[in-house]
Amino acid sequence: MRAIVFTELGGPEVLHLADVPAPEPAAGQVRVRVEAAAVNGWDLKTRAARIPGVPLPEFPAVPGLEVAGVVDAVGDDLTGVRPGDRVVGFADTGGYAELALTSTFTLVPDGLDPTRAVTVPVSAEAAHRVLRVLGVTDGETLLVHGASGSVGELAVQLARRRGATVIGTASPANQDRVAALGATPTTYGPGLVERVRDLAPSGVDAVLDTAGAGVLPDSITLRGGTERIVTIADPAASDLGITFSSGARRDPDELAEDVTSLARGELTTTLGEVLRLDDAARAHALVESGRGGGKVVLAP
Template sequence: MKAIVFDAFGGPEVLHPVDVPAPEPGPGQVRVRVEAAAVNGWDVKYRAGATGSREPAAPVVPGLEVAGIVDAQGDGVTGVAPGDRVVGFADTGGYAELALTSTFAPVPDGVPATSAVTLPVAVETAHRVLRAVGLREGETLLVHGASGSVGALTVQLAVARGARVIGTASAAHQDRVAALGATPTTYGAGLVERVRALAPDGVDAVVDAAGAGALPDSIALRGGTGRIVTIADPAASDLGVEFSSRSERDAGDLAHAVAALARGDLVSTVGAVLPLAEAPRAHALVESRHAGGKVVLAP
């Protein structure tokens, strides 16, 4: 099968196509004929050698999220059969014609694979950070990076739980944040004053999905480090703020999100869909931070 790999750290140009053996599903796994593979920030960091990993000893197939059609399954798999459409976390790299997944959800007809594939990582992360801050109905949540894939899902899940959300984003994305159900405001100098004007009674919790240096302002708004969590700011440990990175994958959470997407109760944004062979261009687009949504590869 065709796959995109890298065998040394570097820029997007280290990604290249190769022929590799098709993976065989083990217990609890299904094999998916990939229709869409999402490009995540983690893929970009890993390829660049920015995750602290050692130089790969063998070619690496990147890709955390896949959507497509089941064509084989291992022992113990129930509720799905060859020919069914699914989306899930890739156990093998997603930048390939075939991939394995053991945490997946059905995709209804009418939901494009390119839309479904935007969900697994963002949904898992959004649920995890909301659990970390213990958000409750009626509280006010501040979300940094509210227009990004994780931030947007966090906003929508928090609003659905009955919270009031204030979301920070660039000036160009204020309308998008408002459309998600949050009260938008911009980054930068004066953030504390802007948020206090929007929430005179204070904010109950903060989720930082941007890593744009907003933790000191968040601490000022909270009056301490409690109920603040970041997934993106490496300064967290120095400031005494929780950094959340351990994935807590749940097929049920993913299935609920896919169903909500199908009903129109949840929205996600695809910034670009590119052929698998254009993986280097896809990585460059993610690095530019101007994709305008999730970048997706279509084998």
Template sequence: MLAMVFETFGGPEVLHQAQVPAPEPGPGQVRVRVEAAAVNGWDTKLRAAPIPGMRPPAFPVVPGLEVAGVVDTLGEGVTGVVPGDRVVGFAASGGYAELALTAVFATVPDGLAATDAVTLPVAAEAAERVLRRLDVRPGETLLVHGASGSVGELATQLAVRRGARVVGTASADNQGRVAALGATPTTYGDGLVARVQALAPAGVDAVLDTTGAGVLPDSIMLRGGTDRIVTIADDSAAGLGVEFSSRSEQDADELADVVAALARGDLTTTVAAVLPLADAPRAHALVESGHPGGKVVLVP
């Protein structure tokens, strides 16, 4: 099968097309003919350099954490789907390929495009996980740093659905997008503490940082301590006494709920670009720019 691979660490240019063996599903897995694969920051980190504490990958590497497509083969013990069903899930083999495996997946309702469905697995898992860690409750105020990003926009909407009030930071150009999510928008940068205090004079009950942009000291000031602050992006968290959450808690039922909500129009996600699989280097460059404007999706 055709896939995008890298055989050495480096910039986006090390990604190239290659013929690789098709993966075979193991117990509990399905193989899908890929209709869309999402590009995540993790993909770019994996490609760029060895990751400290992680065993070096076996080259060639096919990146890709999220796939949507049509089931073509079932592994042992799989129930609930048959070949021909459309699914979206976490890739158990690299997603930048014509065929990929998944063991944690949900069916895709008719009318929901694969390029939209594939925006959900990683971002929704992170958003749901952190909201659980923060124990966000109705009537509370949640500050979301990076509310216009892939995780931030879902966390914002899910918190609003829980009955919380959300103050969301974003660039000046994205203030309207954040407001449309149901949040009170504000810009990041100098003066953030004063702006948030003016918008939430009773204080903020919890803080989610999706940016890793050095906002934890301001967050601690706004909270009056380190309690109920979680970051998914700032490596300085431990030194500040703030929780860093990175361990994925993949759940097929939870994924099915957000997929159904997206199909109903109860949730929205933003697709910044849909590119051919061969344009994976360009896709990585967009993600590494830090401001892709939404999810970048590859289609074989």
């Protein structure tokens, strides 16, 4: 099968198309003929440099954490799914390929395009995880940094479901987008503390940083300490005594609920550019530049 691989660490240019053996499903897995594979920040990190505490990938490595497509083979001990079903889930093998394996997945509702469905798994998992860590509840005020990003936009919507008031930081170009999600928008940069205090005179109860844009010191000032501040993007967290949340909790029931909500219009995600599989290097460059316009997706 065709897949995007890299055989050394480096920039987007190390990604190239190659023929690799097709994976075979083990017990509990399905093999998917990939219709859409999302490009995530983790793909870029593991391609670009060695990550402390994370072993180097086995070369040739196929990137890609989430896939949507049509089941073409089912492993043993698996019921409720059969060849021909369309599913979306977390890839057990690299998703930038014609075929991929997944063991945490859900059926894609009729009418939901796979390029839309594939925007959900990683971002929704991260949003649910950090809201649980923060313990956001009805009546509280949550500050979300990077509220227009893939994780931020879902965190805003899920926090609103919990009954929270949300203030979301984003670039000037994305203020309307944040407001449409149900948050009160404001911008980054000098004066952030004063702007947030004007919007929340009683203070903020919790802060989520999805942007990694150096906002943690201001967040500490707004909270009056480091409690109930979580980042998924700023490595300075440990030096500041702030929680850095990582390590996915892959829950198929939660994924099914979120994909169904997306299909019903109860949740929204932002789809950016959809590119061909052999445009993977361009896709990575787009994501690194911040000009992807939403979740960038490869469509084999």
